[in-house]
Amino acid sequence: MSVSVALFTADLRIHDNPVLRAALDGADEVVPLFVLDQGVRAAGFDVPNRRAFLADSLADLDAALRERGGRLVVRSGDVAEETCAVAAGCGARQVHVAGDVSGYAQVREERLRRRLASDGRELYVHDTVVTALPPGEVTPQGRDHFAVFTPYFRRWAAVRHRPVLEPPRRVRVPEGTGSAALPSRSEVSGVSPGLARGGESVGRARFESWRKGPMKAYADRHDDLPADATSRLSPHLHFGTLSPVELVRRARRTGGAGADAFVRQLAWRDFHHQVLAARPHASWEDYRARGDRWRHDEDEIAAWREGRTGYPLVDAAMRQLLHEGWMHNRARLLTASFLTKTLYTDWRVGARHFLGLLVDGDVANNQLNWQWVAGTGNDTRPNRVLNPLTQARRFDPDGDYVRRWVPELAGVEGASVHRPWKLPSRERARLDYPGPLVDLAEGADRFLRARGR
Incomplete structure (x- = not known):
């Protein structure tokens, strides 16, 4: 019987999956394989929130495959080595995988291609999966x-766009293909308490x-x-x-x-x-350099990370990130603008913090959105500054979002919640909430002078 390997990466599903479909169409039996990539952990991308969501998703994928007579084979280690070992063990001549764009993914793909070729096996990369x-x-x-x-x-x-592929009715896995145990969310420590469940x-x-x-x-x-x-x-x-x-x-x-x-x-x-x-270098280098000489104030950065800047909308968003491992897109733009253009802190500091918590954190969207906001990326107005008070009037006019995430301000009524420093002194004294970290006008002027307006 002919055998192929479907190597799952960022495509943990059975519906509309060209990798799985091609592997099934090209062989009598298929090994659905996922490798817990030790290189991802070594690079610092294997953070608790994504590890927990991944565990949910792998369990869900395994259950879907078992409903169709198959199962997910899990290995841990170097992706190229483990995939080649599985292919050799089951006699597979072909390995199918989704194409991806990060520098890490491209290097991993090339290593896998070379290793397979040296064993007389072929790698097929499918481009409309991710x-x-x-x-x-x-x-x-x-x-x-x-x-x-x-x-x-x-x-x-x-x-x-290409047609949507139906999920397979039957998946036959060759006998004797060993697997490690599926990871479990319960094994992961440091997960955001409000993290959503994963799985197809x-x-x-x-x-x-x-x-x-x-x-x-x-x-x-x-x-x-x-x-x-x-x-x-x-x-x-x-x-x-x-x-x-x-x-x-x-x-x-x-x-x-x-x-x-x-x-x-x-x-x-x-x-x-x-x-x-x-432009793979854009993951950590400016796509369009602006000659920035970024400030680096550890106290300011810590206040931003913890949601203690004194600007309630910024703080609410940062606390949502800490609690859920996710943040509303409008809030991502605002918090990134505050860090890069009001505090004039290097966008890489913020991008690294987001990648440490965001369950959806990937290099393409995270890094390039940060660059867009910082004005070093694709924004056609690189010097725009998002004012948190203006943003509050437009997108949280009654302060409900702030009160949801900043409990110190839960008792402040109406739009006053966005300017607690203007409350009467007696009322302000009862709030366990800091004053503004920086004057907005001063921060914006400092940024614009640094950029040469």
Whole structure:
């Protein structure tokens, strides 16, 4: 009997998975394999929140495979070594894997290709698994990637995406293929207390519920902080428990302004992946250097991380991150702007902190969004500064989001919650809440002078 290996990475699903489908179509038996990559841990990306969500997702994937007569084979170690060992042990001639864009993923893929080739085996890489379109599918004339989102989106929206693949009915795994035990969330310490559950079944149920209701108002309410009206599907896209191709197609079938706005966000995700694929150095180097001489004040950075800046909207967002391992997109923009442009702190400090907590933290979206806000990336207005008080009036006018996450201010009524330093002195004295870390006008002026306006 012929055997192939389906190497799962950021595609932990059975629905619309070209890797699994190609492995099944090309052989009589398949080894569904996931390697707990020790290189990811050594690089510092194996943080508790993502490790816990990964454990949920692997358990869910294993259950789905068992319903179809198969099972997930888990190994731990170096991906190339473990995959080659499994392929040799079961006599597989082919290994299928999803393409990815980070520098680490590309090096890992090349090592795996060379190791397999030395054993007379082939690696097949599938490009529309992690993203809706492959990173190089659309490019401007004479360049390898789009540097501005709007022209990219016009081209992206005009491309016909591949069909959605049905899940397999049957998965036959060769006997005798050994597996390590599945990891468990209960084994992971340091997890954010409000971290959501992972897994394909959870993700599909969430999308279906959101598509039938809140998505209709998404165009108008996606920035509404207290409403929490976003899909919260980013962790599922990061781990591949949901397919971006399927989400695009189903949203378009649903139709309406909300669906269009949601599809645009999926295109932003693809946009960042195509930038990073073309410029891998942008994960830690400025995409567009501005000559910044960043300040570094440990006390200010600590106050920002802990949600003690004295600006309630910033602090609420940072505390949501600590509690949930997730943050609303509007809040991500605001907190990043405060760190990089009000405190004038290097964006890499913030990006590293976010990667340490975000369950959806991946290099393409995290790093390039941070650069966009810092003005060293793809923003066409690199010197814009988001004022937390202005943002509060627009996106949390009654202070409900702040009161949810900053309990010290729960008793402050109305919009006064955003300016607690202006409360009467007696009332202010009862609050266990700091004064503003920095004057907003001074911070903005300092930044603009540093950038040469």
